[in-house]
Amino acid sequence: MKIHKDSFWSKHIFSEDHKTIGKQFFWLGLFFLFFGGALAMLLRWQLGYPEQPVPIIGKWMWPDDGGIINPDIFNQMFTMHGTIMIFWAITPLLIGAFGNFLIPLQIGAPDMAFPKLNMISFWTMFLASLVLLSSYMLPLGTASGGWTSYPPLSSPAGGIPGLGQTIWTIALILMGAATMMGAINYITTVVRLRAPGMFYFKMPLSVWGLFLASILNAVFVPVIAAGLVMLLLDQTIGTEFFIAGRLASGDPGDPLLFQHVFWIFGHPEVYILILPVWGITSDLLSVFSRKPAYGYKVTAIAMSTVVALSSLVWGHHMYTTGMSPLLGKSFMFLTLLISIPSSMFFLNWLGTLWRGSIHFDTPMLFSMGVIWVFGLGGLTGLYNATVTADIYLHDTMFVVGHFHYTLAASVMFGSFAAIYFWFPKMFGRALDPFIGKVHFWGSFITINYVFFNMMVTGYAGQHRRIYNPTEYDFLKPLSGLNEWITIFAFFLGIFQFLFLLNILWTISRSKICEKNPWKATTLEWTVNYPIPHGNFDEVPIIYYGPHEYSRPDIKDKDWLGQNELMEVKKWQM
Amino acid sequence: MANVIQRIDHTTKTFGILIAMVSIVMLFGTFISSFFVLKIRLMSSVSLPGNTIMIGVVNTMIIIFSSISMMLAKFHYKNDRMINYEIWLLWAIMTGILFIGGQLLLWSELVTVGIPFTFGQLSDMVYLMSGAHGIHVIAGLFILYWLQSLSNELISLDLIKNVGLFWHFLCLIWVTLFTVTLV
Amino acid sequence: MNKPRVMRQLSNRWKTMIHAGIWFKDPPKDVSLDGYRIDSVIQYTDLVIGIYFGIVVVALIYFIYAYRSSLGNGAVYDHGDKKKNVIVTGGLGLLVFCSVDVVIETIAFRDLREAFWNFPKGENVLRIEVLPQQFAWNFRYAGPDDEFGTSDDIIPTQNHMHIPENTPVVVQMASWDVIHSFYLPNFRIKQDATPGMITAIWFQATEKGVFDIACAELCGNGHYKMKGYLTVESKENFDNWLIENAPELPDDDWDDWDDAGEETGIPEEWGWTWKELK
Known part of the structure; x- marks a missing residue:
């Protein structure tokens, strides 16, 4: 075993240890999660109380407007909210932090396959973050073309002043490079560095989820990278790949080309974010039901099927662009096909609970929360997949509510479950269960109210990305509901501070907890905190699958670690 | 459990390079499909003047030659002829640099005949694709230079194979891109 | 009972607030020939996903109640990977697909064929x-x-x-x-x-x-x-x-018209020959 001698810099800053890099991603993601959340609160203020001064901070933030958020600022805020939450909060938290932390530990590897690349990946991501945040220094503000950033609006001719949009593109290209490096690392690690006996169908489902997400990352992030490079040239040098109509000086380019490129990446991206959650939820439900994950192989294969299908359905984001009927129908059919594998692993989640012995620890509450919110989020996708219903619902708050159910509610609950569950392994201390439960119930009630009613406002016709819904007569009856959503959103925000306090308090105050507080079977629980650089003293050998709970043939405990050789007693044979 | 190899060996590195190559294929695949989409939309094709095509053909020859040099370098290393190995590796680097020079010549020729950058979408795509490929070739040249500067003990056949794999891949990408531009 | 006026206003305010926050909002009034098609496909989807989500919630609550660890029953060691289990899960998945997706798809394709993608032709269009x-x-x-x-x-x-x-x-x-x-x-x-x-x-x-x-x-x-x-x-x-x-203005006076256009921000001379639809 190689002994790593580390100085402060190589241990905490430019570390090549996957656990340290995972923690770095964790703090980065957490910072941006709260940053994006704060933007969401301000957005909700404007939608609930249109053109009223923001209390407390308004006068200080926008003195020129008397504390009122103006339309430019509003557009910048939802653009940055979307961009930050998707690329800088969820991706680092789930794929960056838990991908890094869990994959080597759970498959019994000493580290990532390419530790140096891993380190470069984080610092590229960090650079991308600085670039993105630097756009707040610009006199004319940040990007404001939406997270989709469709040209021609996002090109200089489209009317967004300043450099914000260009900085946004550069930041995203850097982020894409970081993601690709991470993906190469994860895939290689899973394929090549599994411990002896860790066959694909003995990997925990979390690793399956992260592995499949990495495959999608490696394949589809380059697609958007190519699109963004073309967009960047449109923005800076003056090419006209995506510019047409009055704004084009020569032959017209193709604005729809960018949309296609964006969604060829964008739809798999949705699954990149949700796949780790599916895996984590499947594992955690099994741990806290003290029962093997129901239909483990079916879940793994169903998730892989969704991955394969996800690359064929991007067109359902573009039904209203004037798509040819044949294409529209094909995309609808392919999209609906996804419901078969999804409902299969969803049923498996319920199957895991069935005849289990359910312990209501905080991670379990959040995992069961995922069943609820993902159930709703997945089912409401049906409306958007339907070409006719989507003609009405496209670009309304219904879509916003739907993808917040899948991407915000499900993914956040999945991340919270993961954080509560693996915190003892990451930081050696268990988060406070009482605050955790308050955090869960508070978040669960408010998040459902907020996102369900977003769908209701969308069904009632409110289109998205509008600064002031009261401009329209048909939206006037919704102002009361919008106000309520805002109130609940604020409570949702307040409950997240409980979570933050819980983390900070636990890290600073709590005692180091035992090695395996949840009595889980996977390999990461066999090592003591702090886990040394190199993880395992000797290469673990795997005998069992990841969910050996409540085996009738062992009497003294209800679980069997993946690398524990069961004592076979004579009288049992 | 011999079927699971838990070592960061050269096969692992080859695998990583293969994944990276998949990503790069997707990158250029997007450029190529965008090129065709724009081509169908504009209902025209890039009409490159004869001499630029000539330069392109010569560049293609050069990069194929560079790829072959790399192959020969590997062959000689395998048969323990270190001098020949170094000569052919040097050839691969020199022809790689020559290729970059040739591409720059191609660009300047394009400008001279009146197809500058931002002239039109299709010629811009030609610039973009050759430029993106050029950046990858420059990166490849750095790797070749690094291989060349390694001392004999650090080199292994696997390492040369991995570097060679990437270098042949870049050659293949250019041949594809050049064909696409001519179609 | 005569409540003070302020109180009455407050309670009215509460009533409207609560009403606004809880009651479903109808979509804007449908005044079109084919809008009902969209409303009906949405209502069908509402109904079926309501049923399926209801089943999920009932199952979830029942499992939480019946299999809570405090009962001390212990879990059943069942991987759920026998052929029977897989067939049941797959069958239920197919059932959902057939009862929801296939029906929605049929309705949607019919509506597209009959209405939304069936552009009217003729004199009175x-x-x-x-x-x-x-x-x-x-x-x-x-x-x-x-x-x-x-x-x-x-x-x-x-x-x-x-x-x-x-x-x-x-x-x-x-x-x-x-x-x-x-x-x-x-x-x-x-x-x-x-x-x-x-x-x-x-x-x-x-x-x-x-x-x-x-x-x-x-x-x-x-x-x-x-x-x-x-x-x-x-x-x-x-x-x-x-x-x-x-x-x-008469036809030969285009110039004046253009100037007027510039002032009001209306683009000059737009319009295209009508694109005949297939």
Whole structure:
């Protein structure tokens, strides 16, 4: 075993240890999660109380407007909210932090396959973050073309002043490079560095989820990278790949080309974010039901099927662009096909609970929360997949509510479950269960109210990305509901501070907890905190699958670690 | 459990390079499909003047030659002829640099005949694709230079194979891109 | 009981607030011929996913209740990977697919074939060209010669579109600058207008009134007030309105007209030959 001698810099800053890099991603993601959340609160203020001064901070933030958020600022805020939450909060938290932390530990590897690349990946991501945040220094503000950033609006001719949009593109290209490096690392690690006996169908489902997400990352992030490079040239040098109509000086380019490129990446991206959650939820439900994950192989294969299908359905984001009927129908059919594998692993989640012995620890509450919110989020996708219903619902708050159910509610609950569950392994201390439960119930009630009613406002016709819904007569009856959503959103925000306090308090105050507080079977629980650089003293050998709970043939405990050789007693044979 | 190899060996590195190559294929695949989409939309094709095509053909020859040099370098290393190995590796680097020079010549020729950058979408795509490929070739040249500067003990056949794999891949990408531009 | 006035106001305020927060909101009134199709497919989906989600919730709550660890029953060691289990899960997955997805798909394809992608043809179809710009709507009617892009085209005031009742209307649109989306909430339709390409949609009004036209695709900081008015009126009123809005200047006076256009921000000389749909 190689002994790593580390100085402060190589241990905490430019570390090549996957656990340290995972923690770095964790703090980065957490910072941006709260940053994006704060933007969401301000957005909700404007939608609930249109053109009223923001209390407390308004006068200080926008003195020129008397504390009122103006339309430019509003557009910048939802653009940055979307961009930050998707690329800088969820991706680092789930794929960056838990991908890094869990994959080597759970498959019994000493580290990532390419530790140096891993380190470069984080610092590229960090650079991308600085670039993105630097756009707040610009006199004319940040990007404001939406997270989709469709040209021609996002090109200089489209009317967004300043450099914000260009900085946004550069930041995203850097982020894409970081993601690709991470993906190469994860895939290689899973394929090549599994411990002896860790066959694909003995990997925990979390690793399956992260592995499949990495495959999608490696394949589809380059697609958007190519699109963004073309967009960047449109923005800076003056090419006209995506510019047409009055704004084009020569032959017209193709604005729809960018949309296609964006969604060829964008739809798999949705699954990149949700796949780790599916895996984590499947594992955690099994741990806290003290029962093997129901239909483990079916879940793994169903998730892989969704991955394969996800690359064929991007067109359902573009039904209203004037798509040819044949294409529209094909995309609808392919999209609906996804419901078969999804409902299969969803049923498996319920199957895991069935005849289990359910312990209501905080991670379990959040995992069961995922069943609820993902159930709703997945089912409401049906409306958007339907070409006719989507003609009405496209670009309304219904879509916003739907993808917040899948991407915000499900993914956040999945991340919270993961954080509560693996915190003892990451930081050696268990988060406070009482605050955790308050955090869960508070978040669960408010998040459902907020996102369900977003769908209701969308069904009632409110289109998205509008600064002031009261401009329209048909939206006037919704102002009361919008106000309520805002109130609940604020409570949702307040409950997240409980979570933050819980983390900070636990890290600073709590005692180091035992090695395996949840009595889980996977390999990461066999090592003591702090886990040394190199993880395992000797290469673990795997005998069992990841969910050996409540085996009738062992009497003294209800679980069997993946690398524990069961004592076979004579009288049992 | 011999079927699971838990070592960061050269096969692992080859695998990583293969994944990276998949990503790069997707990158250029997007450029190529965008090129065709724009081509169908504009209902025209890039009409490159004869001499630029000539330069392109010569560049293609050069990069194929560079790829072959790399192959020969590997062959000689395998048969323990270190001098020949170094000569052919040097050839691969020199022809790689020559290729970059040739591409720059191609660009300047394009400008001279009146197809500058931002002239039109299709010629811009030609610039973009050759430029993106050029950046990858420059990166490849750095790797070749690094291989060349390694001392004999650090080199292994696997390492040369991995570097060679990437270098042949870049050659293949250019041949594809050049064909696409001519179609 | 005479409550103080302040109290009464407060409690009324509470009532409206609670009402606003809990009761479902109906979509805007449907005034179109085919809007009911969209409403009905949405209602069908509501119903089936309501049932399925209801089953999930009931199962979840029952499992939480019946299999809680405090009962001390212990879990059953069951991997659920026997052929029987897989067939049951797969069968239930297929059942969901057939009862929800296939039905929705059939309804949607029928509606597309019969209505939304079945563009009306013939004499009585009203054709309108729409050109959104940042941040206004321009409309163009063919005028007496029934051809677009000629000097007798009728161009009403920006943001004001009139159509006759019970007449199929085909709208072709292209954007002047960035991508916009022509959204008629009362007609349940929406169509992106993209620069450099012509897209089309059709609808038919069944009621008179003034309705909102909204832009549904982010188009800049004025996106939220890119608002138009669609007036549905009787055929006679509509014809009168067309005559009122007919270009007053003779054909050879294009220059003056152009200047006027520049001042009001209306793009000069737009309009395209009507693109015949297949």
